[in-house]
Amino acid sequence: MAEFLIRAQAASNPAASGVGDIIIVRPDGHVWGNAECLPEYLVVKVPTVSYKQVVKFEQSLQEQTGTDSEGNPIYTIRKRRKYRVPLATVQAWVTLGNSVVTISKVNNRKALIESVVEKTV
Amino acid sequence: MATELKHTVKPSGGDFTSLDAAIDHLVSSHADLVSADVYADIEIDGTWSSADTTKVTIDGLTTDATRYLNIYTTATARHSGSWDTGAYNLSLSQTYDGVITCTEDYVRIFGLQVDNTGSKASGSRGIYVTTGDNTNTDIRIAYNIVKLSGTGTPNNSNAVQFSADVNIAIWNNIVYDAGNNGIRLGYYGNSANVSLYNNTVYGCAGIGIYFGGGGGTVRLYNNLCNGNGTDYTVKDVDASGTNISEDDTSPDAAFQGLAVTFSNEGADDFHLGATDTAALNAGTSDPGSGLFSDDIDGDTRSAWDIGADEYVAEEPAGEYRPIYHNHYQQMRTV
Numbered sequence: 001m002a003e004f005l006i007r008a009q010a011a012s013n014p015a016a017s018g019v020g021d022i023i024i025v026r027p028d029g030h031v032w033g034n035a036e037c038l039p040e041y042l043v044v045k046v047p048t049v050s051y052k053q054v055v056k057f058e059q060s061l062q063e064q065t066g067t068d069s070e071g072n073p074i075y076t077i078r079k080r081r082k083y084r085v086p087l088a089t090v091q092a093w094v095t096l097g098n099s100v101v102t103i104s105k106v107n108n109r110k111a112l113i114e115s116v117v118e119k120t121v
Numbered sequence: 122m123a124t125e126l127k128h129t130v131k132p133s134g135g136d137f138t139s140l141d142a143a144i145d146h147l148v149s150s151h152a153d154l155v156s157a158d159v160y161a162d163i164e165i166d167g168t169w170s171s172a173d174t175t176k177v178t179i180d181g182l183t184t185d186a187t188r189y190l191n192i193y194t195t196a197t198a199r200h201s202g203s204w205d206t207g208a209y210n211l212s213l214s215q216t217y218d219g220v221i222t223c224t225e226d227y228v229r230i231f232g233l234q235v236d237n238t239g240s241k242a243s244g245s246r247g248i249y250v251t252t253g254d255n256t257n258t259d260i261r262i263a264y265n266i267v268k269l270s271g272t273g274t275p276n277n278s279n280a281v282q283f284s285a286d287v288n289i290a291i292w293n294n295i296v297y298d299a300g301n302n303g304i305r306l307g308y309y310g311n312s313a314n315v316s317l318y319n320n321t322v323y324g325c326a327g328i329g330i331y332f333g334g335g336g337g338t339v340r341l342y343n344n345l346c347n348g349n350g351t352d353y354t355v356k357d358v359d360a361s362g363t364n365i366s367e368d369d370t371s372p373d374a375a376f377q378g379l380a381v382t383f384s385n386e387g388a389d390d391f392h393l394g395a396t397d398t399a400a401l402n403a404g405t406s407d408p409g410s411g412l413f414s415d416d417i418d419g420d421t422r423s424a425w426d427i428g429a430d431e432y433v434a435e436e437p438a439g440e441y442r443p444i445y446h447n448h449y450q451q452m453r454t455v
Binding site (some may be wrong): 003007009011013015016023024025030031032033034035036040041047055059060062068072073075077080103112 | 128130131132133134135136137138139141142145146148151152174175176178180181216217218222224245277278307
Protein backbone atom coordinates (compact mmCIF):
# COMPACT_ATOMS: atom_id res chain seq x y z
CA MET A 1 0.00 0.00 0.00
CA ALA A 2 1.77 3.13 -1.17
CA GLU A 3 1.43 6.75 -2.10
CA PHE A 4 3.74 8.76 -4.34
CA LEU A 5 4.63 12.44 -4.31
CA ILE A 6 5.36 13.28 -7.93
CA ARG A 7 6.74 16.47 -9.43
CA ALA A 8 4.10 18.07 -11.63
CA GLN A 9 5.70 21.42 -12.40
CA ALA A 10 8.83 21.92 -14.47
CA ALA A 11 11.81 23.85 -13.12
CA SER A 12 14.49 25.70 -15.05
CA ASN A 13 17.31 24.60 -12.76
CA PRO A 14 18.98 21.60 -14.43
CA ALA A 15 19.81 20.22 -10.99
CA ALA A 16 16.14 20.09 -10.04
CA SER A 17 13.91 17.08 -10.30
CA GLY A 18 11.91 16.77 -13.50
CA VAL A 19 8.22 16.48 -14.22
CA GLY A 20 7.09 12.96 -13.39
CA ASP A 21 9.95 12.27 -10.99
CA ILE A 22 8.84 10.29 -7.97
CA ILE A 23 10.09 12.40 -5.07
CA ILE A 24 8.71 10.61 -2.04
CA VAL A 25 7.15 7.21 -1.44
CA ARG A 26 5.14 6.62 1.69
CA PRO A 27 2.81 3.90 2.96
CA ASP A 28 -0.93 4.32 2.52
CA GLY A 29 -2.61 6.92 4.65
CA HIS A 30 0.29 9.34 4.79
CA VAL A 31 -0.75 12.87 5.70
CA TRP A 32 0.92 15.16 3.17
CA GLY A 33 2.09 18.73 3.71
CA ASN A 34 0.43 21.94 2.66
CA ALA A 35 2.93 22.51 -0.17
CA GLU A 36 2.86 18.92 -1.36
CA CYS A 37 0.13 19.64 -3.89
CA LEU A 38 -0.52 21.32 -7.22
CA PRO A 39 0.83 23.24 -8.95
CA GLU A 40 4.19 21.78 -7.93
CA TYR A 41 3.35 18.25 -6.87
CA LEU A 42 0.76 15.53 -7.24
CA VAL A 43 -0.06 12.87 -4.70
CA VAL A 44 -0.81 9.56 -6.38
CA LYS A 45 -2.40 6.88 -4.24
CA VAL A 46 -1.80 3.35 -5.36
CA PRO A 47 -3.62 1.10 -2.90
CA THR A 48 -2.62 -2.56 -2.64
CA VAL A 49 0.80 -1.89 -4.16
CA SER A 50 3.45 -2.94 -1.67
CA TYR A 51 5.43 -0.06 -0.16
CA LYS A 52 8.52 -2.25 -0.03
CA GLN A 53 8.15 -2.98 -3.72
CA VAL A 54 8.14 0.67 -4.77
CA VAL A 55 10.22 2.52 -2.17
CA LYS A 56 13.19 2.19 -4.54
CA PHE A 57 11.51 4.83 -6.71
CA GLU A 58 12.93 7.45 -4.31
CA GLN A 59 16.50 6.69 -5.36
CA SER A 60 18.68 9.28 -7.00
CA LEU A 61 20.57 8.56 -10.22
CA GLN A 62 24.23 8.15 -9.39
CA GLU A 63 27.29 7.26 -11.38
CA GLN A 64 30.51 5.77 -10.13
CA THR A 65 33.15 8.35 -10.89
CA GLY A 66 36.15 6.78 -9.24
CA THR A 67 37.45 4.95 -6.26
CA ASP A 68 38.93 6.24 -3.05
CA SER A 69 42.37 5.45 -1.70
CA GLU A 70 41.01 2.23 -0.22
CA GLY A 71 39.44 1.07 -3.45
CA ASN A 72 35.87 1.83 -2.48
CA PRO A 73 33.59 3.30 -5.13
CA ILE A 74 32.91 7.04 -5.23
CA TYR A 75 29.51 7.92 -6.64
CA THR A 76 28.39 11.26 -8.06
CA ILE A 77 24.75 12.35 -8.16
CA ARG A 78 23.61 12.85 -11.75
CA LYS A 79 19.90 13.37 -11.20
CA ARG A 80 17.90 13.93 -8.04
CA ARG A 81 15.69 11.01 -8.98
CA LYS A 82 16.22 7.84 -10.96
CA TYR A 83 12.59 6.97 -11.62
CA ARG A 84 9.74 8.93 -13.21
CA VAL A 85 6.21 8.49 -14.40
CA PRO A 86 5.69 9.15 -18.12
CA LEU A 87 5.05 12.82 -18.92
CA ALA A 88 1.77 12.14 -20.70
CA THR A 89 0.41 10.44 -17.61
CA VAL A 90 1.37 13.36 -15.38
CA GLN A 91 -0.06 15.90 -17.80
CA ALA A 92 -3.36 14.02 -17.88
CA TRP A 93 -3.52 14.06 -14.08
CA VAL A 94 -2.64 17.76 -13.93
CA THR A 95 -5.40 18.52 -16.41
CA LEU A 96 -7.89 17.02 -13.97
CA GLY A 97 -6.88 19.72 -11.52
CA ASN A 98 -6.88 17.56 -8.42
CA SER A 99 -3.78 17.37 -6.25
CA VAL A 100 -4.63 13.82 -5.20
CA VAL A 101 -5.10 11.06 -7.74
CA THR A 102 -6.23 7.62 -6.65
CA ILE A 103 -5.59 4.71 -8.96
CA SER A 104 -8.53 2.54 -8.04
CA LYS A 105 -8.59 -0.08 -10.76
CA VAL A 106 -6.22 -2.99 -10.28
CA ASN A 107 -5.22 -3.04 -13.94
CA ASN A 108 -4.42 0.65 -13.87
CA ARG A 109 -2.23 0.24 -10.81
CA LYS A 110 -0.29 -2.51 -12.49
CA ALA A 111 0.04 -0.47 -15.66
CA LEU A 112 1.29 2.55 -13.72
CA ILE A 113 4.01 0.61 -11.93
CA GLU A 114 5.08 -1.03 -15.16
CA SER A 115 5.20 2.33 -16.93
CA VAL A 116 7.65 3.88 -14.48
CA VAL A 117 10.76 4.87 -16.40
CA GLU A 118 14.22 4.09 -15.01
CA LYS A 119 16.67 6.77 -16.11
CA THR A 120 20.23 5.93 -17.04
CA VAL A 121 23.40 7.99 -16.99
CA MET B 122 21.17 42.14 4.06
CA ALA B 123 19.86 38.70 3.28
CA THR B 124 16.33 37.93 4.38
CA GLU B 125 14.82 34.66 5.53
CA LEU B 126 13.15 32.19 3.19
CA LYS B 127 11.51 29.67 5.47
CA HIS B 128 9.85 26.33 4.90
CA THR B 129 8.58 23.92 7.50
CA VAL B 130 8.75 20.14 7.72
CA LYS B 131 6.19 18.61 10.06
CA PRO B 132 4.36 15.30 10.30
CA SER B 133 1.18 17.28 9.72
CA GLY B 134 0.28 20.91 9.17
CA GLY B 135 3.61 22.01 7.70
CA ASP B 136 4.74 22.75 4.17
CA PHE B 137 6.39 19.36 3.72
CA THR B 138 6.44 16.02 5.50
CA SER B 139 9.99 15.03 4.62
CA LEU B 140 13.23 16.97 4.63
CA ASP B 141 14.17 15.91 1.12
CA ALA B 142 10.86 17.14 -0.30
CA ALA B 143 11.58 20.55 1.19
CA ILE B 144 15.02 20.55 -0.44
CA ASP B 145 13.52 19.35 -3.72
CA HIS B 146 11.24 22.38 -3.64
CA LEU B 147 14.14 24.71 -2.87
CA VAL B 148 16.23 23.35 -5.72
CA SER B 149 13.31 23.72 -8.11
CA SER B 150 11.97 27.09 -7.03
CA HIS B 151 14.64 28.97 -5.08
CA ALA B 152 17.91 27.41 -6.17
CA ASP B 153 19.97 30.59 -6.36
CA LEU B 154 19.90 31.91 -2.82
CA VAL B 155 22.61 34.44 -3.65
CA SER B 156 20.75 36.21 -6.46
CA ALA B 157 17.57 36.19 -4.41
CA ASP B 158 19.55 37.53 -1.42
CA VAL B 159 17.96 35.08 1.00
CA TYR B 160 19.11 32.46 3.43
CA ALA B 161 16.94 29.37 3.44
CA ASP B 162 15.67 28.04 6.74
CA ILE B 163 14.18 24.58 6.79
CA GLU B 164 12.55 24.25 10.18
CA ILE B 165 11.64 20.76 11.33
CA ASP B 166 8.90 20.84 13.91
CA GLY B 167 6.29 18.68 15.55
CA THR B 168 6.10 15.35 17.32
CA TRP B 169 7.13 12.47 15.09
CA SER B 170 5.62 9.02 15.47
CA SER B 171 7.65 7.55 12.61
CA ALA B 172 10.97 8.17 10.92
CA ASP B 173 11.60 10.23 7.82
CA THR B 174 12.72 7.46 5.48
CA THR B 175 13.82 9.42 2.43
CA LYS B 176 17.51 10.02 1.79
CA VAL B 177 18.43 13.71 1.85
CA THR B 178 20.40 15.10 -1.08
CA ILE B 179 21.64 18.66 -0.64
CA ASP B 180 22.73 19.50 -4.16
CA GLY B 181 21.82 22.06 -6.81
CA LEU B 182 21.74 25.28 -4.78
CA THR B 183 23.83 28.44 -5.09
CA THR B 184 24.93 29.61 -1.64
CA ASP B 185 27.48 31.88 -0.01
CA ALA B 186 28.54 32.96 3.46
CA THR B 187 25.38 34.92 4.21
CA ARG B 188 22.95 33.18 1.85
CA TYR B 189 23.14 29.64 3.11
CA LEU B 190 20.93 26.63 3.82
CA ASN B 191 20.06 26.22 7.47
CA ILE B 192 18.38 22.98 8.52
CA TYR B 193 17.31 22.77 12.15
CA THR B 194 14.84 21.18 14.52
CA THR B 195 12.70 23.11 16.96
CA ALA B 196 12.61 22.14 20.62
CA THR B 197 9.49 20.05 19.94
CA ALA B 198 11.12 18.02 17.18
CA ARG B 199 14.57 17.76 18.73
CA HIS B 200 16.00 14.85 20.66
CA SER B 201 17.13 15.37 24.23
CA GLY B 202 20.67 14.15 23.79
CA SER B 203 19.88 10.48 23.30
CA TRP B 204 18.01 8.71 20.51
CA ASP B 205 14.31 9.51 20.68
CA THR B 206 11.84 7.86 18.30
CA GLY B 207 9.29 10.55 19.14
CA ALA B 208 11.62 13.25 17.85
CA TYR B 209 12.58 13.89 14.25
CA ASN B 210 14.80 11.14 12.91
CA LEU B 211 16.10 10.11 9.53
CA SER B 212 16.36 6.36 9.42
CA LEU B 213 17.01 4.48 6.21
CA SER B 214 19.40 2.22 4.37
CA GLN B 215 22.07 3.64 2.06
CA THR B 216 25.21 1.97 0.80
CA TYR B 217 28.36 3.80 -0.31
CA ASP B 218 26.46 6.95 0.51
CA GLY B 219 25.12 9.01 3.37
CA VAL B 220 21.64 9.30 4.79
CA ILE B 221 22.44 12.97 4.21
CA THR B 222 24.72 13.77 1.30
CA CYS B 223 25.81 17.39 0.96
CA THR B 224 27.64 18.76 -2.05
CA GLU B 225 26.82 22.40 -1.29
CA ASP B 226 29.23 24.92 0.13
CA TYR B 227 27.35 26.83 2.84
CA VAL B 228 25.13 24.55 4.85
CA ARG B 229 24.21 24.13 8.50
CA ILE B 230 22.71 20.96 9.92
CA PHE B 231 21.55 21.30 13.52
CA GLY B 232 19.68 18.96 15.82
CA LEU B 233 18.89 15.94 13.66
CA GLN B 234 18.97 12.23 14.42
CA VAL B 235 20.51 10.20 11.62
CA ASP B 236 20.64 6.41 11.38
CA ASN B 237 21.93 4.48 8.39
CA THR B 238 20.51 0.98 8.69
CA GLY B 239 22.37 -0.21 5.59
CA SER B 240 25.04 -2.86 5.57
CA LYS B 241 28.30 -1.79 7.16
CA ALA B 242 30.02 -4.01 4.63
CA SER B 243 28.91 -1.64 1.86
CA GLY B 244 29.94 1.82 2.90
CA SER B 245 26.98 2.95 4.97
CA ARG B 246 27.43 6.56 6.12
CA GLY B 247 25.43 9.00 8.17
CA ILE B 248 26.32 12.54 7.13
CA TYR B 249 28.52 12.65 4.04
CA VAL B 250 29.90 16.02 2.98
CA THR B 251 31.47 15.88 -0.43
CA THR B 252 31.96 19.44 -1.55
CA GLY B 253 35.21 18.63 -3.30
CA ASP B 254 38.40 20.52 -2.65
CA ASN B 255 36.78 23.83 -1.98
CA THR B 256 37.86 26.19 0.78
CA ASN B 257 35.10 28.63 -0.10
CA THR B 258 32.80 26.70 2.16
CA ASP B 259 31.28 27.00 5.58
CA ILE B 260 29.74 23.74 6.71
CA ARG B 261 28.44 23.52 10.28
CA ILE B 262 27.28 20.25 11.79
CA ALA B 263 26.11 20.44 15.38
CA TYR B 264 23.70 19.02 17.97
CA ASN B 265 23.14 15.86 15.91
CA ILE B 266 23.02 12.21 16.92
CA VAL B 267 24.49 10.01 14.19
CA LYS B 268 24.60 6.24 14.35
CA LEU B 269 25.03 3.34 11.96
CA SER B 270 22.82 0.46 13.02
CA GLY B 271 23.39 -1.92 10.10
CA THR B 272 25.37 -5.10 10.32
CA GLY B 273 28.12 -6.73 8.29
CA THR B 274 31.88 -6.75 8.26
CA PRO B 275 32.78 -3.05 8.20
CA ASN B 276 34.01 -1.54 4.98
CA ASN B 277 34.13 2.25 4.56
CA SER B 278 31.30 2.64 7.02
CA ASN B 279 31.79 6.09 8.57
CA ALA B 280 29.21 8.02 10.55
CA VAL B 281 30.38 11.52 9.58
CA GLN B 282 32.68 11.79 6.61
CA PHE B 283 33.84 14.83 4.74
CA SER B 284 36.07 15.63 1.82
CA ALA B 285 39.43 17.32 1.61
CA ASP B 286 40.10 21.05 1.86
CA VAL B 287 36.74 21.92 3.28
CA ASN B 288 36.04 24.66 5.81
CA ILE B 289 33.98 22.81 8.38
CA ALA B 290 33.05 23.03 12.06
CA ILE B 291 31.61 20.03 13.86
CA TRP B 292 30.56 20.40 17.47
CA ASN B 293 28.24 18.97 20.12
CA ASN B 294 27.44 15.81 18.17
CA ILE B 295 27.04 12.29 19.52
CA VAL B 296 28.30 9.65 17.11
CA TYR B 297 28.23 5.92 17.75
CA ASP B 298 28.31 2.42 16.32
CA ALA B 299 30.07 3.23 13.06
CA GLY B 300 31.51 0.20 11.33
CA ASN B 301 34.76 1.99 10.63
CA ASN B 302 35.28 5.63 11.64
CA GLY B 303 33.06 7.87 13.73
CA ILE B 304 34.26 11.13 12.22
CA ARG B 305 36.54 10.84 9.23
CA LEU B 306 38.59 13.15 7.08
CA GLY B 307 40.91 11.31 4.73
CA TYR B 308 44.04 12.92 3.37
CA TYR B 309 43.53 16.65 3.15
CA GLY B 310 45.32 19.37 1.23
CA ASN B 311 46.84 22.66 2.20
CA SER B 312 43.63 24.61 2.64
CA ALA B 313 41.49 22.50 4.92
CA ASN B 314 40.07 24.40 7.87
CA VAL B 315 38.60 21.86 10.23
CA SER B 316 37.34 22.37 13.77
CA LEU B 317 36.06 19.55 15.96
CA TYR B 318 34.81 20.60 19.37
CA ASN B 319 32.96 18.73 22.10
CA ASN B 320 31.89 15.70 20.13
CA THR B 321 31.24 12.35 21.81
CA VAL B 322 32.26 9.36 19.71
CA TYR B 323 31.57 5.91 21.12
CA GLY B 324 31.62 2.30 20.06
CA CYS B 325 32.92 2.63 16.53
CA ALA B 326 34.60 -0.57 15.45
CA GLY B 327 37.40 1.21 13.61
CA ILE B 328 38.62 4.63 14.71
CA GLY B 329 36.65 7.21 16.66
CA ILE B 330 38.15 10.29 15.01
CA TYR B 331 40.35 9.85 11.97
CA PHE B 332 42.37 12.49 10.15
CA GLY B 333 44.60 11.14 7.42
CA GLY B 334 47.03 14.03 7.47
CA GLY B 335 47.92 16.92 5.21
CA GLY B 336 48.20 20.70 5.31
CA GLY B 337 45.64 23.28 6.27
CA THR B 338 44.47 23.94 9.79
CA VAL B 339 42.97 21.33 12.03
CA ARG B 340 41.78 22.01 15.56
CA LEU B 341 40.60 19.42 18.06
CA TYR B 342 39.31 20.37 21.48
CA ASN B 343 37.12 18.77 24.11
CA ASN B 344 36.29 15.66 22.10
CA LEU B 345 35.43 12.50 23.97
CA CYS B 346 36.26 9.17 22.38
CA ASN B 347 35.60 6.03 24.37
CA GLY B 348 35.01 2.43 23.49
CA ASN B 349 36.15 2.59 19.88
CA GLY B 350 38.50 0.13 18.22
CA THR B 351 41.04 2.95 18.32
CA ASP B 352 39.89 6.25 19.73
CA TYR B 353 42.04 8.61 17.64
CA THR B 354 44.23 8.45 14.58
CA VAL B 355 44.90 12.10 13.88
CA LYS B 356 47.84 13.27 11.82
CA ASP B 357 49.08 16.84 11.37
CA VAL B 358 46.76 18.40 13.92
CA ASP B 359 47.63 22.07 14.41
CA ALA B 360 45.96 22.70 17.74
CA SER B 361 44.48 20.37 20.29
CA GLY B 362 43.57 20.23 23.94
CA THR B 363 41.61 18.18 26.45
CA ASN B 364 40.57 15.40 24.07
CA ILE B 365 39.77 12.22 25.99
CA SER B 366 40.64 8.72 24.88
CA GLU B 367 40.04 5.49 26.71
CA ASP B 368 43.11 4.05 25.02
CA ASP B 369 46.46 5.79 24.58
CA THR B 370 45.71 7.58 21.31
CA SER B 371 44.49 11.03 22.36
CA PRO B 372 46.75 13.77 20.98
CA ASP B 373 46.73 15.14 24.52
CA ALA B 374 48.80 12.82 26.68
CA ALA B 375 47.21 13.84 29.96
CA PHE B 376 43.80 12.78 28.64
CA GLN B 377 44.73 9.27 27.56
CA GLY B 378 43.49 6.19 29.36
CA LEU B 379 40.35 7.81 30.71
CA ALA B 380 37.11 5.82 30.84
CA VAL B 381 34.22 8.22 31.16
CA THR B 382 31.15 7.39 33.22
CA PHE B 383 28.05 7.93 31.13
CA SER B 384 24.47 8.15 32.24
CA ASN B 385 23.58 4.78 30.66
CA GLU B 386 25.90 3.71 27.87
CA GLY B 387 24.22 0.31 27.65
CA ALA B 388 21.11 2.13 26.46
CA ASP B 389 23.13 4.49 24.23
CA ASP B 390 22.61 7.41 26.58
CA PHE B 391 25.91 9.27 26.48
CA HIS B 392 25.05 12.08 28.84
CA LEU B 393 27.72 12.37 31.48
CA GLY B 394 27.08 10.49 34.68
CA ALA B 395 27.00 12.27 38.00
CA THR B 396 29.95 10.26 39.26
CA ASP B 397 32.23 10.91 36.30
CA THR B 398 35.65 12.23 37.15
CA ALA B 399 37.25 12.29 33.68
CA ALA B 400 35.16 14.72 31.63
CA LEU B 401 33.32 16.83 34.19
CA ASN B 402 34.72 20.36 34.34
CA ALA B 403 37.86 19.18 32.55
CA GLY B 404 37.43 20.83 29.17
CA THR B 405 38.97 23.85 27.54
CA SER B 406 36.71 26.88 27.90
CA ASP B 407 35.16 28.29 24.74
CA PRO B 408 37.33 26.43 22.24
CA GLY B 409 35.44 27.90 19.29
CA SER B 410 35.98 31.49 20.45
CA GLY B 411 32.28 32.24 20.69
CA LEU B 412 31.02 29.72 18.13
CA PHE B 413 28.84 28.09 20.78
CA SER B 414 28.27 28.23 24.50
CA ASP B 415 25.82 25.36 25.08
CA ASP B 416 25.71 21.59 24.79
CA ILE B 417 23.74 19.06 22.75
CA ASP B 418 20.74 19.51 25.07
CA GLY B 419 20.87 23.29 24.95
CA ASP B 420 22.24 23.52 28.46
CA THR B 421 24.58 26.44 28.96
CA ARG B 422 28.20 25.48 29.45
CA SER B 423 29.84 26.84 32.56
CA ALA B 424 33.00 25.04 33.63
CA TRP B 425 33.28 23.25 30.32
CA ASP B 426 32.85 19.48 30.32
CA ILE B 427 34.45 17.31 27.64
CA GLY B 428 32.13 15.76 25.06
CA ALA B 429 28.73 16.74 23.71
CA ASP B 430 27.00 16.91 27.08
CA GLU B 431 27.43 19.47 29.82
CA TYR B 432 26.45 17.75 33.02
CA VAL B 433 23.54 19.38 34.82
CA ALA B 434 22.41 17.98 38.15
CA GLU B 435 18.78 16.93 38.36
CA GLU B 436 16.63 19.63 39.87
CA PRO B 437 14.45 18.61 42.79
CA ALA B 438 10.88 17.88 41.74
CA GLY B 439 8.74 20.97 41.49
CA GLU B 440 11.51 23.35 40.61
CA TYR B 441 11.62 24.95 37.21
CA ARG B 442 14.72 24.96 35.06
CA PRO B 443 14.43 26.66 31.68
CA ILE B 444 16.17 24.92 28.81
CA TYR B 445 17.71 26.99 26.07
CA HIS B 446 16.89 25.37 22.75
CA ASN B 447 17.27 28.00 20.10
CA HIS B 448 20.86 27.45 19.03
CA TYR B 449 19.78 27.74 15.43
CA GLN B 450 18.82 31.36 16.02
CA GLN B 451 22.03 31.95 17.93
CA MET B 452 24.18 30.42 15.23
CA ARG B 453 22.76 32.57 12.50
CA THR B 454 24.57 35.60 13.86
CA VAL B 455 27.95 33.95 14.21
